Amino acid sequence: MKIAVIYGSDTGNTERVAYLIQSGLGQDIVDLYDVYAIDSTIFSQYDVFIFGVPTWYDGQLQSDWELMVKKMNTTCLNQRIVAVFGLGDQENWGRYFVDAMGTLARKALACGAILVGKWPTFGYHFEQSQSLIEENYFYGLALDEDQQPELTAERVSIWINQLSAEFVNLGIHFSVIKNVA
Template sequence: MKKAIFYGTTTNTTNEVASILSDITGIDDVYNVIDGIDNILNYDLIYVLTPTYGRGELQDDWALVIEKIEKLDFSSKYVALLGTGDIIVHGDSFVNTLRAMYEVFKKANAKIVGMVDTKGYDFLESSSIENGKFLGLPIDHLNEYDLTEERIENWQKIIQKEVDLNE
């Protein structure tokens, strides 16, 4: 199974999380979407990392490629979403961009994997929850950086149950 990480970043936080994810998973194919997404369909499992701005606006680099993603067919692809956000400053809209990315990839027929239980997160509100689970992995690497690695490792166990990562 070919795996890759695609991320957008403005303040470099999501880049740091992408690096941690790469170290934990052993994935060497890591792409900043500012450089394009032309090769995104070359992978079977695609990790999509996005920060949240404001109340859930797409990060600028993702906003530039989102229309292209909407035109692609991900029906044979697994997509695992990871959203970075600030649980303190934006606790009333924590990782809302996960919802936007979920909708885009779901519309493109992707199989979304890696939904995470809301337990262990202290936030006010998020539009990125369905049936008691986040639509991906929420990470607050600014205020809860000491939990980032553990949360990613636990997330990998969830994804492993849903996808044969060794395939």
């Protein structure tokens, strides 16, 4: 079994994080895809997905993800495992911090996905976010390459360990998974 990491990236930041995730989980089990270069048939090829999306302007999805979300339906993600990570700027766009991640997570849930990887809000300073699953948790890993780039690698590493444990709890085992410290 393999994991598909699907990301949209205009500036390269989300792509770079996708590669960090691939490196942390292991290239043998993670296939990377730019959402721009794929179509919705990808959803029939994997049981586990990690979606990466930056938030643009006042909470908008990255343009390539916007197109893909329109094609997603209940048959494509039903009972598939999905984790999400999002990038945003909590200082300059604090009213919309990682909103696109919330949009993508809610769409996955509406399509029948099993969402994993919620992430605590501790250490972030934002006004509001459409990515809150609970008062103190985001739907997935929130990253800020504008204000806190020095925390990205550590946050990704911790999240990978968390995801690995959640996969095991769901009965999903990968033959090659790196031990991420």
